Amino acid sequence: MKTTSLKEQMNRYFMFAVLLFSFLFATANSNAQSANSAPIKNVVLVHGAFADGSGWKALYEVLTKKGYHVSIVQNPLSSLEDDVAATNVVLDRQDGPTVLVGHSWGGAVITQAGNHPKVAALVYVAAFQPDNGESALQWLQTAPPAPENGVLPPDDKGIVYYDQAKFHAGFCADISKEEADFMYASQGAFYAKGFVTPITKAAWRDKPAYAVVATNDKSIDPSIQRAMYKRSNTKVTEVKGSHVVFMSQPEAVAKVVIAASKNSKS
Template sequence: MKTTTIKEQLNHYFMFAVLFFSFFFSATIATAQNTPAVKNVVLVHGAFADGSGWRGLYDILSKKGYHVTIVQNPLSSLEDDVRATNLALDKQDGPTILVGHSWGGTVITEAGNHPKVVALVYVAALQPDNGENSVQWLQTAPPAPENGVLAPDDKGVVYYDQAKFHAGFAGDLPKDQSDFMFASQGAFYAKGFGTPITQAAWRTKPAYGIVATEDKSISPDIERAMYKRSKTKITEIKGSHVVFISQPKAVAEVIITASKEVAKK
């Protein structure tokens, strides 16, 4: 039987060690390359909705290595929604992209001052300035015929008209899906629309804005005007007011772009 010398044993050990560490470091580098530099994303829904609508976007971003948190706004006031968003931001472990849809844009404009927020993404969203409120901007263009926002009830709560919900809010979704969304809409207190912003975060932090070109709830012209005024980086996507549901991949790309660009700064 052939016996190996100590030198041969050492050579075998050395070769094994080289192969092992080469594999280990290659795997580590690959993992690092697939981990986003800014990996935290907080999603803030708007009026007449709840957090369940973010599911498609959540799935896409999570599979790409992002840590996604979804805020459930109480919709009782701007202050309450900002508080709920800040609670979610407090739990993040580092730099965070803050995303708001519709009324959620007003919320992130105030909540975006949180120190962990490094960029804002507005999805068919309102974007007031200091001292401005949401209703001021909503009145700058005539509402689409499909728009179904009702007057406040005797409790000061605003709902979306069931007869117009599909065409006015989610026209590019299947009817049964929009029916579920109508049934799960939150009770939005109208006073939120009239509450002014005290400190607009987009004045000090990078902002990205998505114009939903088929939007019947917030006129695309209003979205363009707000984003242009604030020098927000604009992306136009063909979709209804809930473009983040109908076009989740396109919306995800804007968020991913934001995370990469702020990481370079």
């Protein structure tokens, strides 16, 4: 009977150990890749001026039914810094990578707040997207306002309101009058200084950005939206809708948010 030498036994143990290590490494690497490619499930929504967080309800419902964890920021609208701080409070509470979504003025907010380490992607919904040193107002002034636009000059307290007589046609023409009336009544007091405050670090320069252009927008001209998003190489989806396209076309906007969650690194 042939006996196995100590050297042969050692060689066999060594080969077994190598194979086992290779298997374990491959399994761990595969699991890590699967985790990294898993869709992001956290979404934070940031409203703009002349609105509040309640306007996100339709989009919230679409996304939560699809398994997303959705949080809504209530911007104080008192300054860019205050709105960024309010957004960061919500981002701090997320349990992992997050898609940060901003509408209108909220686009300026997410451009600054998007530098938060938990933000994996940005979604601009008919929103401002300034660069470093730029303000939202600079972009608003690059095209003449539509006749329906009802943004009023700041009052004696520095607060900007929307003309009630033009609110439905100029801000949210494709939702019902009842919804428009509630939206007008629930809007926050937007301080004009936010509009003129420049961005110090534009997050879209470092993180993937997606955008919805509202083609019937009477508050931020679609040409302004296209120019901003083209400059930044943002992935754009055009949707027929008013400035509140996220209310009138929540399924279409949800598709863009979902694309951002699936295509961005978690």
